[in-house]
Amino acid sequence: MRYRPHNYQTQATGFILDHHEAAILLGMGLGKSVITLTAIWELLLDYFTVSRVLIVAPLRVARDTWPTEAAKWDHLEGLSVAVAVGTKQDRLDALAKSAMVTVINRENIPWLVSYYGDSWPFDMVVIDELSSFKNHRAKRFTALVKMRPHVKRWVGLTGTPASNGLMDIWAQFRLLDGGERLGRFITRYRDRWFLPDKRNGMQVFTYKPREGAEDVIYDAIADMTLSMRTIDHLTLPDLTVTTTPVVLGDKERAVYEQLKADLVVDLDGQVVDAANAAALSGKLLQLASGAIYDEHGNTVEVHGAKLDALEDILEAANGQSVLVAYWFKHDLARIHQRFPDARELKTSADIEAWNLGNIPLGLIHPASAGHGLNLQAGGHLLVWFSLTWSLELYQQTNARLYRQGQAEPVTITHLAATGTLDQAVLGALEAKDMTQAALIDAVTTELSTTLRKESSCM
Structure with missing residues (x-):
C-alpha cells in the first residue's frame, strides 16, 4: 500500500529523526506505528546512523500490529523484521535472524537483557506504550535501564503518559534520557516537586505537585517531547x-449494602468477605456486575x-x-x-x-x-x-x-x-483525565502556519 502521510505524520517522523531521545505523545489513531517505522527505515537505510532496532510492545501488539504494519506499506520495503515472542526457542530463532528490527513483548525484556548482557546489539530502542514502564521498581524497567550505555537512540510512544498523575512520568523519562531532565532518582524528583497528599500517619499513599511544579515539569521535558491530540489532526x-x-432489585441491593457495611456477607451458606477497604472495592464492583467470588474462589451469581x-x-x-x-x-x-x-x-x-x-x-x-x-x-x-x-x-x-x-x-x-461503586469509577476516570489532559496540552506541538496552509490547500 502506498503511504501518503498526513502533515502531522511527516512532522512526527522528522522529530524522531532529529532527536536522539524522543517522547512521542500521540493521540489514539494517529498512526504511531507507521510514523516510527518510517523514521527507522530512514535511520537504517538512508542515513546509516543505527544498525539494529529493538521495538518493545504489549504482547499482541508485538505479535500482530508491528509486523503487519511493516509489511503493509510500500515505502518500508527492504526493512527486515523478526518477532521474538512465544517459547524460548521461538525467541532464540527470531534473534538468530539478526533482523534490522526485532520486536519483543515487554514481559521478555529481563530475559533479553540477561541473554545478551554487555553484547547488547541494539543501538536504537522504541518503547510502544511507554506508560507501561512507569513503575521504576518493575523488572522490565530495571533491566532495560541497564542497557542505556549501549543505546544511541530512544523513542517512547504513548497516548497516556500520566493516567494517574505526574508521578507516573519520572520513570518513563528516566529511561529515555537517563535522568537528565527530571533527575536520576525518584526520591529527588518527588522531594523537589511534590508534597504528601493522602497518608496514614507516617505512611504516604499519594503525592500532589507543589504550587507551580506542573509548569516546571512540562518545561523540563518540552524539548524532547512531541505531543499531538487526535482531535487536532483527524x-x-x-x-x-x-x-x-x-x-438492582431489593434483595440484591440488601446484599450489596451488607457487604459494604460489614465487609462480609453470607449468600446461602457461601461466605464472601473483604479483608480490607481495597479488597472491598473489588468485591463491590463484582457485585455490581452480578457475581462475586466466595472465600474458596468459587463464583456466586447474585443477579443478571x-x-x-x-x-x-x-x-x-x-x-x-x-x-x-x-x-x-x-x-x-x-x-x-x-x-x-x-x-x-x-x-x-x-x-x-x-x-x-x-x-x-x-x-x-x-x-x-x-x-x-x-x-x-x-x-x-x-x-x-x-x-x-x-x-x-x-x-x-x-x-x-x-x-x-x-x-x-x-x-x-x-x-x-x-447506587454502586460503578458510578464512583466513572467519576474517578473523569477526574484523572483532567491531570492527563493538563500534561498533554502543556507540551502539545502545533503544526506551523505553513503546514496548516498546505493542508488547507490539499
Missing part, C-alpha cells in the same frame, strides 16, 4: 458516550441485571456487531453462558474474523487487548460490561473502535449499576 466520526443505568441490559443493547443493535469490555473472569463466563455465540478476541484469527464482520458479539479484556489492536473495521458499538479504575486501559480500549479508519459513528455505552 476528522473522526461522531462519538457518543452514554451510561445505561442498571437497577447487566446481562439483561446487554441483551437489550444487542437487540437494539439489530445485527450490528457489538464489542464488550469485561473486567472479571466470571463476567466472561456469564456472558458466554447467556450468549453462546460470543467470542473472545484473543488470537490473530479472532481479530481477523472480527474485522471481517464474522463475530456478532466480541469480548475483550482491557488489560490484554487495550493497546494497539485495530478493531475499527469490525464494528462501531462498544459496551463496558464492567469498569476499570485505570484511565489508560479505559482510553486505550475505547480507541480500538474510535480511531482512524472508522467509517461509522461510534457509541460507547457503560453499564453502571445505580
